Amino acid sequence: MTFREALNRGKLYLMECGIEEYELDAWLLFEHVTGINKAMYYVKDREELPEDQERKYQEMLHRRGEHIPLQHLTGVQEFMGYSFRVNGNVLIPRQDTEILVEDADAFCHVMEGQGRNIRILDLCTGSGCILLSLMKMDSHGSRSGIGSDLSEEALRIARENQKILEVSKEKAAFIKSDLFEEITGRFDMIVSNPPYIRTKEIEKLQEEVRLHDPFQALDGKEDGLYFYQRITERASDFLNDEGRLIFEIGYDQGEAVSAMMKDAGFDSVYVKKDLAGLDRVVGGVYNRAREN
CATH class of the missing domain: 1.10.8 (Helicase, Ruva Protein; domain 3)
Structure with a gap:
């Protein structure tokens, strides 16, 4: 042949x-x-x-x-111009998530222009694609961060990607934690692409996603907002003054997550759309002066 x-x-x-x-x-x-x-x-x-x-x-x-995903067969997915190792233990990095990374990188540049070192926390890190991309895009050498996940299998892949992309342990550390449970200290930015699919909607997803992406990385509980609520409620305890919280969201969650963040004391809350014109990112700033 x-x-x-x-x-x-x-x-x-x-x-x-x-x-x-x-x-x-x-x-x-x-x-x-x-x-x-x-x-x-x-x-x-x-x-x-x-x-x-x-x-x-x-x-x-x-x-x-x-209907086994192509990326599980090749073991690789391109994201932000970098090649990430993936398997069935992590959510496959998607182009939509690049909107979050680009947004976070833009805010990093603002802080770097002020001569600041930037500490980043990536919750529900999965393959590590968000945190590691932000470290690779660090042209000032001013960024460091932590990626946390509840899945040890996912963390194993994140650490493998760290080695492949040659990001030092000084710049990025990956730890097992149920959101903030094992996190200490404060950060200039918290980013997260948490599970946000409503439980009842998962069975309607494409076979490649429904059967082969880890359920834990998809399931946002009954209303899809469970992890946004948990993260938003505690984020201020881990943010420096004027620290930023940035989420990836589902297309119909912009209004709910924005309201959640405003209720938690975040200012300048915004929603950013993806290339298809759908709500994709919600972010805001926490001003510690408001606590006084």
Whole structure:
């Protein structure tokens, strides 16, 4: 079987399996197995595909046809221009979350312009993609932070990503904690992409998400707001003066989370939309002077 025949059969197979982006997924799996890019493919497309690569490709196609996420098969997801290791123990980093990182990075630049060192807390860190991206984007050498998660399996992946991305332990530490339970000290910024799907809505999600993302990373309890409430209620105890709290939210949660933050004493609360025009980030500032 030639390179071209194998790829075309892969596209057809995934299409028949109901994979939405069957052409792209067939190519990405093909690229992962063979190690060739598209330029090399057009040179080699009529050559015979080595038998071991053909077997491996067929195996991965079969697993993708069972709606196992592409990223679980390749073990990698691109996020903020960096490659993150992922598996079934962490939520796959999504492009929507890049809005949160870009927002947090912009605020970091403001503080860095004031000559400040910045300490960041990332709650529900999962793969570590938010905290590690913010550390990699640190052009001033002024950032450090902690990522916490209740899942030891997720923390293992976060620490693996830390090594891959060469972020020192001095800049980022990952600890097991139920939100603030094991956290000490104060921070200039708290960021979080917590579980926010309503429990009853999880069964309606795509098979790739419903069956293969960790339930614990999806389940926001009955109304989807459980973790926002818990974090917002205690965030002020862990923020420095004019510290910022920034959440990723579901598309219909902007109003509720904004009200929650205002009730907890946060000022300048805002909602930011994603590229699809949907509410995606809520943030605010805590002014400690209001406590007096």
